[in-house]
Amino acid sequence: MDFGFWWVFWFAIGITFAATIATAAGSAAAKNEMVSRMKAFGTVIKRFCTVGWGLVGLFAVALYVGHPMLDPASGLPNASPDNVFALAAGELLPVGLRGLLVASILAAVMSSLDASLLTFSGMAVNNLYQEHLVRKASAAHYLLMARVFAVVAMLLGWWIAAGVDDLVDFATIVEPIYALTGMSILVALMWRRATATAAIVSVIVATPLFIAVNKPEIALFGHSLFQLMQLQGIAEWIAGLYSINLHDPLHGFVNAAGEVVRLPVQVRYPMFIVPSLTAMIGLSFLTRQHNEHAVAEFYCRLDTPVGQEKRIREAGFQVDQLELLDEHEPDIADDPAKNERLLLVDLLYLPGLLARGEVRLSQYKWDWIGLFGSIVFVVFFIGLIEWIGSLLR
Numbered sequence: 001m002d003f004g005f006w007w008v009f010w011f012a013i014g015i016t017f018a019a020t021i022a023t024a025a026g027s028a029a030a031k032n033e034m035v036s037r038m039k040a041f042g043t044v045i046k047r048f049c050t051v052g053w054g055l056v057g058l059f060a061v062a063l064y065v066g067h068p069m070l071d072p073a074s075g076l077p078n079a080s081p082d083n084v085f086a087l088a089a090g091e092l093l094p095v096g097l098r099g100l101l102v103a104s105i106l107a108a109v110m111s112s113l114d115a116s117l118l119t120f121s122g123m124a125v126n127n128l129y130q131e132h133l134v135r136k137a138s139a140a141h142y143l144l145m146a147r148v149f150a151v152v153a154m155l156l157g158w159w160i161a162a163g164v165d166d167l168v169d170f171a172t173i174v175e176p177i178y179a180l181t182g183m184s185i186l187v188a189l190m191w192r193r194a195t196a197t198a199a200i201v202s203v204i205v206a207t208p209l210f211i212a213v214n215k216p217e218i219a220l221f222g223h224s225l226f227q228l229m230q231l232q233g234i235a236e237w238i239a240g241l242y243s244i245n246l247h248d249p250l251h252g253f254v255n256a257a258g259e260v261v262r263l264p265v266q267v268r269y270p271m272f273i274v275p276s277l278t279a280m281i282g283l284s285f286l287t288r289q290h291n292e293h294a295v296a297e298f299y300c301r302l303d304t305p306v307g308q309e310k311r312i313r314e315a316g317f318q319v320d321q322l323e324l325l326d327e328h329e330p331d332i333a334d335d336p337a338k339n340e341r342l343l344l345v346d347l348l349y350l351p352g353l354l355a356r357g358e359v360r361l362s363q364y365k366w367d368w369i370g371l372f373g374s375i376v377f378v379v380f381f382i383g384l385i386e387w388i389g390s391l392l393r
Contacts, residue, residue, distance in 0.1 A: 006242055008382070010269040016274070018178030020044075020185045033305035037366060039115075044377060051385065053085070058392070060088035066245065082167045099166065113154075121149035173214060179273065181205050187280050190348055191301065192295055198283035206276035213268045238267045302345050343367035 061084060068074040069083045089101055125146045164170045184199035208229065211218060216226035239246050244264060246253040253262055297317045304311045343364040346353055353359045
């Protein structure tokens with residue numbers, strides 16, 4: 001199957017919605033604005049590593065085809081394609097480099113986990129524990145609870161990881177699942193009319209559709225969720241827009257029994273993204289907006305660079321209790337983005353802001369650099385993959 005324009009388009013849409021959760025998990029723990037932005041930059045740049053990982057996997061499959069660790073037909077309990085990278089590392093690397101590889105993998109995982117745990121615990125304390133359970137405790141108490149929530153998150157992650165049997169299948173679900181809530185968050189970042197009710201309904205609409213189109217084999221009352229929701233006709237209609245035949249045995253989207261076993265990205269993604277986005281926008285117009293003070297505070301926080309929380313107090317809003325633990329303001333003199341605004345947040349209102357002289361295009365300098373740099377990177381990356389693929393044919 002070719003990765004044409006529409007495949008890339010819908011994949012990019014899904015990743016954009018997912019990025020509000022996946023990328024923010026590390027960015028929210030940054031010490032200043034520029035470090036936060038570089039987290040997103042690093043997430044994109046490390047896609048180069050996936051090229052090397054993919055090549056290692058291809059070469060290893062060619063070297064070890066039929067190996068009992070990889071071939072489920074061998075009957076061994078540890079036979080799985082997920083073992084291919086570990087097998088190649090153990091067989092091809094000398095002892096010293098094996099240790100270096102293990103240390104590198106541990107460092108890479110830990111660097112992501114610590115930021116994610118900090119972000120999760122901070123959000124849980126500020127938005128759940130402090131808001132709804134214990135409202136007037138000391139900053140030290142909230143810091144202690146943040147550490148407790150971090151441990152809870154770590155144990156929850158371990159429990160989920162321990163139940164994973166197929167890494168490839170797990171990865172194909174984890175990557176787009178962020179879009180379920182990420183889409184409503186992205187809309188709220190860009191559009192002040194978005195409401196909490198609309199966000200909740202959009203997630204409720206998207207979740208069963210997401211499960212049905214990504215895991216069509218899941219059965220309920222003896223029938224797959226895909227069949228119960230009558231999605232076959234919709235899937236075939238969308239596939240027809242791209243001239244894709246879901247019944248083509250070469251692509252294997254439908255098995256011999258006529259059951260949908262998988263759908264291409266350009267068919268699967270719009271089937272849960274479009275209804276969810278429609279519900280989010282439509283219900284935002286029909287439901288009551290938050291009070292003006294809450295909306296103003298939310299966007300004040302968005303417009304405040306990391307490390308300059310004093311601007312929140314100057315605007316008349318209360319900072320989080322955990323911020324009060326700092327005895328001094330962070331040194332932001334070396335932060336190139338200390339006076340930058342966020343293009344994504346201002347995008348829908350940019351013409352009016354420029355006309356009133358409230359902003360200047362130069363205030364989005366790093367966003368412009370990131371935007372055009374990302375476009376160049378994606379074009380170059382896709383070209384690189386196609387070139388490597390042509391060499392391997």
